[in-house]
Amino acid sequence: MRTDLQGASDANLVMAIARYHEDALAEVYRRHAGALFGLAKRVLWDAALAEEVVQEVFLRLWSSPERFDPDRGSLRSFLLAQTHGRAVDQLRSESSRRQREARDASTAATAGYDLEHEVFDLAVAEHVRDALVELPEGQRRAIELAYFGGHSYREVATMLGEPEGTVKSRIRAGLGKMHAQLAPVLGARGDE
Amino acid sequence: MxxxxxxxxxxxxxxxAVEPGEARVVEDHLQECPRCRAELAAHREVAGLLGxxxxxxxxGLxxxxxxELSLEHALQPEPPVLGPVRLEVPGARGAGELAGANAPLAAPSRRVRRLPAASLALGGLAAALALVVGLLSVKVSNLDTQVTDIRSAVATNGVAQQAALAVANPEHRSVELRSAGRSPRALLVALPDGQAYWITTGPMPELPADQTYQLWAAVAGQIVSIGLLGRAPSDVPVQVTTNMTKFMVTAEPLGGTTRPTSAVVVAGSPSPI
Structure with missing residues (x-):
């Protein structure tokens, strides 16, 4: 069973999860939990909170596997999106305000991400970093603050001293540009 | 908009990165706009790479x-048994094999609760207890709790006797704990005052000398320890509260742990009243 699962596609694993095969969830965990935890921790700056988020994402996949639609992207992207959403919810909750203040202070001190060390696949990392770096400064900063900082576009606007509309447009335009840039990578990516 | x-x-x-109100507007719109759905999918792909x-x-995660999910799993496909429950008690265990222990239960307020390290060994009582357990071949209808056959009236051991009395008490509620293969392994019988008894009804493999079974409960989404059952549990008194929604057992190092560290052996959940 174990061997079969290791060769199974993510979509098949999710089908097995729908039939309550815990081994299938374990395999999804083996493939993706590290990346999910990495993202949650990066956004939350707190390992314990990040663990809670990852746990929640997996329990949600277990209870509602039908929410994953293989036609709309890979399981990894789906789980990362879930993780990011939950992490941001955590961040915006009252209780984590203090951690957030501490985090913002340290973010300011360590500005500039070294994506190369953090991105799962080095070849992809290279492309992603290039695509990000090639963006106009305003777009790149808006995306980084929103995604990795977990800030709303309104907060980003305040932080950068820009109009909200400008920040909205920059995020959208920047993501669009990166998508075009990363098209070859996106096309080549499998489930894992 | x-x-x-x-x-x-x-x-x-x-x-x-939008406000909750805006998110709802966007979500409503996405339902009916394929163009926006496609654009969003592209943005999400990029976000997926970034993250x-x-x-x-x-x-340990x-x-x-x-x-957690073993508990869910144990419950979903099969609702808890409501009909007459047959307690299938395994044959008497060898004397001295039983090391039961239970930890006092404070109101569980945190996910991690430190347990007293010391285990209370019932050792000397084992032979008597084993005999009583062997006699506890009871057939119980657990709704009206009409006890049709309790041959344990002569129980000489306090715990087993009290467990039998709890089963006979019409006000008891019981939870059947099952393995992943769904075979029932134990019954948790609780009285309205929170006093409960773990009663082994199926095979619970004896653990190595340096391990113990540990009983856990889910309370408001958190897992708390209820007590140690020993390496070859029979009847063990524990305290429960009505807000405990699930129960499960894991094998842990002697003395117990603050959170489950191994696979769930059996799990079960109270049926709705």
């Missing part, structure tokens, strides 16, 4: 997830 205004939000929405950092998941 106009279509153009919503479109403008899609990038921020893909990064979870795709590597790394290891922390040790899978065990906690697995523990």
């Amino acid at each position: 106009t279509h153009a205004e919503i479109e403008e939000l899609l990038g921020a929405y893909a990064l979870d 795709n950092a590597g790394g290891e998941a922390p040790a 899978w065990e906690r997830i697995s523990g």
Whole structure:
């Protein structure tokens, strides 16, 4: 069973999860939990909170596997999106305000991400970093603050001293540009 | 919001960077706009790459997830048994094998509760207890609790006797704990005052000398320890509260742990009143 699962596609694993095969969830965990935890921790700056988020994402996949639609992207992207959403919810909750203040202070001190060390696949990392770096400064900063900082576009606007509309447009335009840039990578990516 | 205004939000929405009210507007719109759905999918792909950092998941996380879902799993396909319950008690165990212990239960307020390290060995009572357990071949209708056959009236051991009395008490509620293969292994019988008894009804493999079974409960989404059952549990008194929604047992190092660290052996949940 174990061997079969290791060769199974993510979509098949999710089908097995729908039939309550815990081994299938374990395999999804083996493939993706590290990346999910990495993202949650990066956004939350707190390992314990990040663990809670990852746990929640997996329990949600277990209870509602039908929410994953293989036609709309890979399981990894789906789980990362879930993780990011939950992490941001955590961040915006009252209780984590203090951690957030501490985090913002340290973010300011360590500005500039070294994506190369953090991105799962080095070849992809290279492309992603290039695509990000090639963006106009305003777009790149808006995306980084929103995604990795977990800030709303309104907060980003305040932080950068820009109009909200400008920040909205920059995020959208920047993501669009990166998508075009990363098209070859996106096309080549499998489930894992 | 106009279509153009919503479109403008899609990038921020893909990064979870819009206000909740805006998110709802975008979601409503996505239901009926394939063009925006396609654009969002593209943004999400990019976000997926940005967030795709590597790394290891922390040790023990899978065990906690697995523990939680074993509980869910044990409950979903098969509702708890409501009809007459037959307690199938295994044959008498060898004297001296039983080391039961239970930890006092404070109101569980945190996920992690430190347990007293010391185990209370019932050792000397084992022979008597084993005999009583062997006699506890009871057939119980657990709704009206009409006890049709309790041959344990002569119980000489306090715990087993009290467990038998609890089963006979019409006000008891019981939870059947099953293995992943669904075979019932134990019954948790609780009285209205919170006093409860773990009663082994099926095979619970004896653990090595340095391990103990540990009983856990889910309370408001958190897992708390209720007590140690020993390495070859028979009847063990524990305290429960009505807000405990699930129960499960894991094998842990002697003395217990603060959170489950191994796979769930059996699990069960109270049936709705």
